[in-house]
Structures are given as C-alpha cells and as structure tokens.
Amino acid sequence: MEDFSLLYSYFEKIGNRELTDTEKEEIVSVFRKETFNKKQRIFNAGDENTRHYYIEKGLLRMYIIDQSGKEFNLLFGKERQWLGDLSTPATTSYYLEAVEKTTVFSISESAFASIMSKYTELSTNIRRSYIFLQKRFVAILSKTAEENYEELLNNDPDLVQRLPQYHISSYLGVTPVFLSKIIAKRARKKD
Amino acid sequence: MEDFSLLYSYFEKIGNRELTDTEKEEIVSVFRKETFNKKQRIFNAGDENTRHYYIEKGLLRMYIIDQSGKEFNLLFGKERQWLGDLSTPATTSYYLEAVEKTTVFSISESAFASIMSKYTELSTNIRRSYIFLQKRFVAILSKTAEENYEELLNNDPDLVQRLPQYHISSYLGVTPVFLSKIIAKRARKKD
C-alpha cells in the first residue's frame, strides 16, 4: 500500500485539524502518487490540462525554452512544495522536469478545483506563489546578478547545493559563464 | 448618491447572474468609492493592511523604489482592472500612485476575503494575475527590451499612449534613455 502520510499531514496542517478516515480515502482517490527519475520530463510546452504536483521528496524545475533554444528556469519545487502551471487547463508554455529522482502526489485541475472548495486554505497557496513570484521579479529587475545570487544563497542554501550551477544561473537570468565569474570573484574576496 | 453601477456589472459578470437589491446594498456597504488626483499617492511602502482597488476610470501604477532610489513599475491598472498588493495585510513593499485622475472602488482585505467566499470567481482573478505576472517575468528575462516594447505596443497600445515614456521604460526594466533609443531606431526602420 502506498504511503500518503505526507499528504495527510499537509491537509491536516492547512485545515488545522485531523482528517477522518473518509477524508483520507477521498484524498487517496483524487491524488496519484508518481515517481520520476532524474532528468525525466513530466510535461512539455504544448501540453494541455497539466496536473498540479505536491512534492514528497526530490526536486523539480519548471522552465521555458525561448526562440533561440535557451532554457530559463522559472521555478523550482522541492519537498513539501507545490509546483505546476496555474494556467492549466489551457495549453502550457512550460516544461516540467525532475532534477533529482522525485516522488510526487499529483492531481488534475478539475479535482484540484473541487477540493479547493473544501480546503479553502489551498487558495492561499496561489496567493503565496504570487507574492513569491512578485518578489523574485522585482529582485531580478532591480538588483545585480551578484546580489541575486547572494540572496538565493541566504534564502535557500539547500537549493544552491542541490542544483548544478547552470540551473542556478538560468534561474537568475544570467549565463553559466557569468555566474562562474561571480562565484570566482566572491571566493577571491573572502580571503 | 454615488454611482456603483460599474461595480454591480462586474459582479454580475463574474457571478453570471443579476444581483438582488440586498446584494447591491451589501456591495455598497463594503466598497468605498474614492477619487485620486494625478500623481496622488494611494499607499506607501511600509504601510500595513493596504486595500484592494477596482478601477472605474483612470490609471494607476504600483511600483517599488530600490536601494539606489530608482523606481520600478511593477504593474499598471486601468478601467475595469484590479490593482493592489496581495501581500496585504502584511506590510507592503510597494507604492501605489495615480498616473491620471482616477476613481476606484476600494475594499479592505478582510471584506475582500469575506466576499471572496460568496463570489468564488474572485479567486480566479488572483490566479489570472499570477499567470499575467509569470508571462511578464519570462518575457523580460528571455527577450530584449526592444522585443518587450513591441509586445507591449501590440498587447496594450492604449497603455503606451497614456503613459509617459519614462513610466514605460521603468515597466520594461530599462532606462528612459535606452527606451528613447529603441523608439528612435524603430522610427528609422519604418521608412
């Protein structure tokens, strides 16, 4: 039998109460537990009606590929975070891929909408995502790449450790070459 | 008696039905009709518990001021659009200001949360805002300033016409000097 305990505790946390057995069954019936290998693609630009992913373990990245073929990492998601394209069920412009071997609980848009009406705190999530993206947007617009790197290092050192440098540079909106320069410069400063 | 008809028709549209008189009264009781003059500040970074604004007529901008004192326009709002800081009631990092003389219907966060449970389509709004910001983010990260200017010109020519150039440049994340160059270059190309 698959283990849904992390998902239960998530709903217990947001609902601020214990779940009944019926509620647990309901959750099991709408979520699908899935595992993706490192570098495995979960959805592609052009796909319709993509699912929402609550991550049990591992690390995902959502990215675009621009006209010239370059990738831009928009968001990462790790343990106990949601990731997905909120424009679903419309055709997505993004790719979702596992950076590490990752297990998730996935849910369709329609089921998501319906459990949202039961667990209204879920909509707080979308709002929180918005606030996060807004901050990130402002930071990238108004700060230098070096400052943004520092900030990421402070806010989520674990992420910096788990990601290859070229994924971080793409998240910060610079080339891997430039991030490498930044890091070299910082190392020089330190001693 | 103040005219709330635009607000009624907004709620009728999202609810997809006519409003009863009681509902209209309820709306009047939670919204406050306000007018702001050109360049008038509506809220400031540091303010707590800012309100949400549904714009009847006019044009607002929400912006930050960075460490070095430079302004960055994050969002504009015009007729029949919502604008506000979704991180409310937490302390805001943004400034909200009228670009033109503007009349709005404003609502507190707490009232907003409570009418949201009645008009659940309101939460779609937040989601739509998120999608909008995400697109804008990706565009600014992956495209040149010239392409972003073109795109704005296509998506919202009216906005370009109503805003002074230095507000547009700040929205696109470049200096007024550089936007001026882009425009000069485009004019040269055309003939």
Place this chain on the structure above:
DNA sequence: GTGTTTTATTAAACTAGTTTATTTTTTTCG
C-alpha cells in the same frame, strides 16, 4: 500667450553581462 518645469532626445564614455572557444574539474557508469 510666454515663461518655467517636466519630459524626451542625442551623444559619448562606460559596465554588466554575453558569446565563443579552450582547458580543467567533476560526475557518471559500464
């Protein structure tokens, strides 16, 4: 209307970040 302030243009020197290419280091995997 005309004088004053604000906004936009132009130019020139500069810098943050890119591109391409080569070398070194680290990771993967049979």
Place this chain on the structure above:
DNA sequence: CGAAAAAAATAAACTAGTTTAATAAAACAC
C-alpha cells in the same frame, strides 16, 4: 577502477543597456 561525458572555470572579444551631461521639445501654470 578507468574512460567518457557532463559541468565548471578561464580568457578574450563583443554588445545590450547604463550613466552623465547637454540640448530640444512638450506640457503646465499663471
């Protein structure tokens, strides 16, 4: 383990966008 592949570092030439400053044009105020 050792070979091959992937990731990171370094260098050099380049470019998109900035800064500062001076001029021109437009908008505003009386």
